[in-house]
Amino acid sequence: MxxxxxxxxxxxxxxxxxxxxxxxxxxxxxxxxxxxxxxxxxxxxxxxxxxxxxxxxxxxxxxxRVYEKLQEPNITVSSQITKDGACHITLICSLQQAGEDVQYGWAPLGQGAVMSCGGTTLHVSWTPGVSDSYRCTISNPVSQSSSSVPARPLCSASFLPRSLKKEFLLFLILGALQIE
Structure with a gap:
């Protein structure tokens, strides 16, 4: 009592x-x-x-509702450089155990960036000087965590698929021969 x-x-x-x-x-x-x-x-x-x-x-x-403190998110990346030199990046933000009421966001979004409905995926056409990195931020009612990935290495020749590297190298050699 x-x-x-x-x-x-x-x-x-x-x-x-x-x-x-x-x-x-x-x-x-x-x-x-x-x-x-x-x-x-x-x-x-x-x-x-x-x-x-x-x-x-x-x-x-x-x-x-009981919530856990969120861990740092994982970012999975893929990129494609087209023949005209445009670099298209896809970034996927994920957690091993997301739990309930987790919200996802990306920064910077910039012009032409498309974020998926749930916010887990970001599609970007990247050009040098626009943004050096992209950050995924996750939050729930009790915590927040973020992770970032640099953009420039994703659009460099070393990140290209092997077949496209050969085309790129051949293009550079032919271009150099025409200069002389």
Missing amino acids: QSGPGGQPVLAAGTQGAYSRRWSAVHCGYSLQIRPLRLQDSGLYRAWLALQSPPINITRDFTL
Whole structure:
């Protein structure tokens, strides 16, 4: 039994099962605590409040959501350099265990950048001087984390597929021969 408003006693009844040793009622304020809190504690709950004098019973349903601190996201990259020299980059931001209510974002977006509906993927036509790197930021209601990738190496000859490298090298040699 605990004190309620104006010192009136409130009955606090325990629960059985997994919570029987992990919950406690805070003396003031009609708060319940579950400690230690676990991810699997997320779900629907019902609380009953019973005042003895005057006799009042109150029932409330609520949803408990438990979140974890987010780890640093992984960025998967692919790029393609077209014959006209344009570099198209696709960046995919991911987490091993995303959990619920995770939001994704990219910066900078810039002109011509297209972000997928969920924000996990960014398509960019990159030109030198526009942006040195792209950053994926993830967040949930309790934490935020980010990771970045440099753009310039993705659009260099060393990142090109082997067949395109040969074409690029041949183009450079022919260009040099014409200069002389």
